[in-house]
Amino acid sequence: MLRSIAVVLVLGLLLACPLPATARVVTDEIGRRIEVPDNPQRIIGLTPSLTEVLFALGLEDKIVGATTWADYPPAAKKLPRVGAYVNLNLEKIVALAPDLVIANKEGNPPWAVYKLAGLSIPVYVTEPSDPMTLPTSLEKLADVCGAPEAGKKLAAKIRAEFAEVAKRLKGVKPRRTLAVIGSRPLVAVGKDTMNHAMVELAGGINVAAAASQRWPRLNLEYVVAVKPEVIVVSTMDRGQDLQRELKYWRTLPGVGDQPGVRVEWMSSDLMDRPGPRIGQGLKWLARLIHPERFQDSEAKKP
Numbered sequence: 001m002l003r004s005i006a007v008v009l010v011l012g013l014l015l016a017c018p019l020p021a022t023a024r025v026v027t028d029e030i031g032r033r034i035e036v037p038d039n040p041q042r043i044i045g046l047t048p049s050l051t052e053v054l055f056a057l058g059l060e061d062k063i064v065g066a067t068t069w070a071d072y073p074p075a076a077k078k079l080p081r082v083g084a085y086v087n088l089n090l091e092k093i094v095a096l097a098p099d100l101v102i103a104n105k106e107g108n109p110p111w112a113v114y115k116l117a118g119l120s121i122p123v124y125v126t127e128p129s130d131p132m133t134l135p136t137s138l139e140k141l142a143d144v145c146g147a148p149e150a151g152k153k154l155a156a157k158i159r160a161e162f163a164e165v166a167k168r169l170k171g172v173k174p175r176r177t178l179a180v181i182g183s184r185p186l187v188a189v190g191k192d193t194m195n196h197a198m199v200e201l202a203g204g205i206n207v208a209a210a211a212s213q214r215w216p217r218l219n220l221e222y223v224v225a226v227k228p229e230v231i232v233v234s235t236m237d238r239g240q241d242l243q244r245e246l247k248y249w250r251t252l253p254g255v256g257d258q259p260g261v262r263v264e265w266m267s268s269d270l271m272d273r274p275g276p277r278i279g280q281g282l283k284w285l286a287r288l289i290h291p292e293r294f295q296d297s298e299a300k301k302p
Helices: 002-016 048-056 073-077 088-095 110-118 131-144 148-166 194-201 218-225 242-250 266-272 279-291
Strands: 022-027 033-038 043-045 063-065 098-104 122-124 173-182 203-205 230-233 264-265
Touching: 033 122, 033 148, 043 048, 048 063, 048 073, 048 098, 073 242, 098 131, 110 122, 110 148, 122 131, 131 148, 131 194, 131 279, 148 194, 148 266, 173 194, 173 218, 173 266, 194 203, 194 264, 194 266, 230 242, 230 279, 242 264, 266 279
Parallel strands: 043 063, 043 098, 098 122, 173 203, 173 230, 230 264
Antiparallel strands: 022 033
């Protein structure tokens, strides 16, 4: 009851504030038509990647809140927190009086989007599902946020990074790759995910794609049977012991201890966050799978 009263009081304050001088209607990436201010002044991104995008667009002075794990760039750590992206605190969001909220279809719960919209807060929903369409998606998002030129520059940068990877991998024979996002239990990257597309663009064959789930839990027998040539450990666990993880996989009977099998690691932020560093992430993943194509100084670890 107290929370409901708090929301009502803050909503009253919002409604008492002057409306933006001009607004326009846009269609977000899940087909919702919403009215957004022409030049939003108070923006919240509801995932770490969206906060990173806002910073990359030069909008740091307009960001008024961020989710729990929004930690890049370092300045993002100083922003007021509005809860985890899967468990948002609507009271805190409303209290920050945003005139635009950016959400992610897969990362944020639908109820949060519709409750915020019901409080007359514009919510633009993104749907990043394919790395190759991400640059265009970021251009649209930048336009909604009032930074169209910055969006074009960011999109051009990512497209150039993708093109470089494609050029380096031209004619390469794909390698059987297991992309791990959790070790115990073993959770891998399945099909119909951006991570799966990243593996393929990086010159890999996703050995977990045959599983029916998007994020399948695999048993050891399955992994032994599919015979991965490269195992990329990219767990999302915070505070993990990296050396212990690598040792576990490199000595795992029938898997990492097999001749010719390489176990590598990359930051989950570069693999999982559909944002400004996605091109760097693809380049680094391709380097792990095909190091022979990335031996010059231009392919250093990001």
